[in-house]
Amino acid sequence: MPVTFRLNGTPITLDDNDDGKTPLLWAIREMAGLTGTKFGCGRSLCGACTVHLDGRAIRSCVTPLGSVAGREVHTVESLSPDRSHPLQKAWMAENVPQCGYCQSGQLMSAAALLARNPDPTDADIDTAMTGNICRCGTYQRIRRAIHRAAAELREARS
């Protein structure tokens, strides 16, 4: 079953031989060849597979490919062409990544948060980010980096 949607701004058609039931995660990784989005648990428990569906952060490991037909999907590869997204810059400035495996998902959750809430409190960050596990324990730096990126965005706006 062919499924057509927009992936990082470009229309794409993926032919799913599992009736559109293949998880979006594996369609993105194996059919579209974008490996920035990671597999961590497969059960919506860790957030490693987080992408944006029409701008909202979702877990692609439990999202059937068929359900994104006609919609907009964005992955970590689309944050910027040159690591210039305020979150990417903040992530590098705070030296957030350790092993890095969870960080695509962390960034996508954070990007969705900032898009709807340009000035998140610590409590807002807790709510938005608690679904994303980091086994390396980078949470404190993630929090700092989100505040840093938010500050940069606010400055750019004013």
Place this chain on the structure above:
Amino acid sequence: MTKTAPKGKKRRRWITRRRFLTVSAAGGGALALGFVVGPVVGRYRRQSAIRATAEATGAFQPNAWLVVHPDGRIVFTLDRVEMGQGTMTSHPMLIAEELEVDPRTIEVEFAVADRRYTHPEFGLQITGGSSSVRTSWDQLRHAGAVAREMLRRAAADDWGVPVEECAATDGTVVHAPTGRSRTYGSLTRLAAEQPIPDPPLKPAEEHTLIGTALDRLDAPMKVDGSAVFGIDVTIPGLLNAAVIRPPVQGAAVVSFDAGEAEGRPGVTAVVEIPTGVAVVAERYWQARTALDDVRVEWSGGRPDLDTQAMTEQLRRLTAVPGKTVRDDGDAEAVLAAAAGDYLEAAYDLPHLAHAPMEPQNCTAHVEGDRCEIWAPTQVPGVAQAAVADALDIPRENVVVHTTFLGGGFGRRLVADFVVEAAHLSRRIAGPVKVIWSREDDMCHSMYRPQVRHLLRAVLDEDGTPVAWHHRVAAPSLLEAIVPQWLPAMAPDAVPDVMTRGLSRVAGGVFRGDWVADPTSTEGASDTPYAIENLRVELARHDPGVPIGFWRSVGHSHTAFAVESFIDELATAAGRDPFELRRELLRDAPRNRGVLEAAAEHAGWGSPLPPGRFRGIAQHFSFETYVAEVAEVSVEAGRIRVHRVVCAVDCGRVINPDIVHAQMESGIVFGLAAALKQRISYVDGHVEQSNFHDFEMLRMNEMPEVEVVIVPSTEEPTGVGEPGVPPIAPAVANALAAATGRRIRTLPIEPALSA
């Protein structure tokens, strides 16, 4: 993991002395000549190799780690894998400091399995034991200095000026008197002609990079999804596989019925392999869903494995004397004389999984008697030897590439997942990537052992402990691991059949009463507390659970027992737990140093907001000293850790920000275990399966962590693991202060609500 050999310098000296003795004993002659001629021949060979490379490619390759290309590119081969701990940043810093280049301009490649990258202490290619900086510290600075000197001399020769007038700086050699300069890239062929020097290393005062918080060099790749982990590897014609694993620990396949699986789209094969039944398909998800159609009949294994029974067995083992590991004074006599007036406490710690974020995976391509591997492994050398053994092919025919590792924590010190992929690739005669599910990873790991500690102590009238009796019941990690590692440690000259035979018996050393496994009591048998009568015993437990090194190894449980019990003694004596430790650490200045630094920074003794309480713990592991103060509160029966202050003394610091990050990381890792985690067996299978029942610490539970580095001019030591051990006891001690309730069974959360 523990050190199995004396450290760096000492060991080299030891070998020299032993060689000297051998030579003398043999009466000299040919043997002595060998030791004189050996290095000369070695140097000559290296020199010719450097020249040959330059002639062939124009590149200057002074050693196993560095290549300077004519176009100026500098490529550094990193032989300690990057799994989050920062080697991709710290190691280029070591090279760059002496090579006089900007480390951000160095291209880093991951080393393949190669004898040249053998770890000087473990004797195989490995990243573990928090040893990467400690053991590369001299090696890489020297490698950088040799290259720099050869480049400098090349320029001096070319200009016909004294080398002393030539300075190396930022990738160029400059002749100040005439203002001439040449880039490293333009000097490669000439440098290759220079004799290999043995230059002195810069004194610490001249370091411009070492000691600075250089931003992580791998961060850019990890914020745009471009870093390639094992799971991201792709090669032409690659198929993907998922595996049905035994429902009972150790069970074997009797037969299987592929059912509809073979007819499903994309599926190319359903085959039996030593670890279960594999479904191979064009894409992973096709293989994974096809697993549902396969019926497997299993037999054997250990259906009797049961955590309740293991707990009882551990209790029985600590009820009787074990093997003596340390015996100062006469603790037993003092205990007997106390006539029942002693303190006693037992601590129980569960099996634990490493659960790195990236599930196990491996890409293998077997062609005839050759095999190529791409894997997120901590032990490329072990993987290479194990694959050679499994496929019965020569070791040099196995090429092992490592990728970025999505966490390691000791799980990837075992090459089981690599060997599995190699078997499958041979079976299907093509390249294949095996991806484990999270459930596979959780239920088929090499767990941190379940352990029980029984402690007794006698206090004098002043409340000072005069006797300490510590009994540990634990399985032997070395018994499990040494046989797997031995083939990789054996020199090439030793015939394979011999190493195979040897590795079969090697683990037996730790069986019975012969040798006590030091990894079971590390952190307990070497306790720095000055107690006159001190006895440590080990009882070996062997429940048949697959076990392995888990971040901080034995220290992950000994610290909890020792640091909880010291606190209990303080409470019983009505003394301040910080002051009692301080007094007992009178002969251990660096332990005391971190203890005092943590207490001071945390404001030990100062008032806290209502409902908050502090706990403290200190521990020495992997040559590094760490103390932590935790602030907790308990609300509605739930514990919350608000703040952790950590003081660390790891000798000279290469990159302070990475030290901070590793302490933060160790604290989170240790806290998740202390509060939440437990692997348990029922009817031979692991009860937990994913992150809902083997829980992680999450953003909303993250305490504020503050790290203080205690300045030191000692040799640098590791930071990957030492942050872990003190956190569990610090939290349990704070909890006891908060509630009067002493939690002696981990994890804390279920124990607290029980």
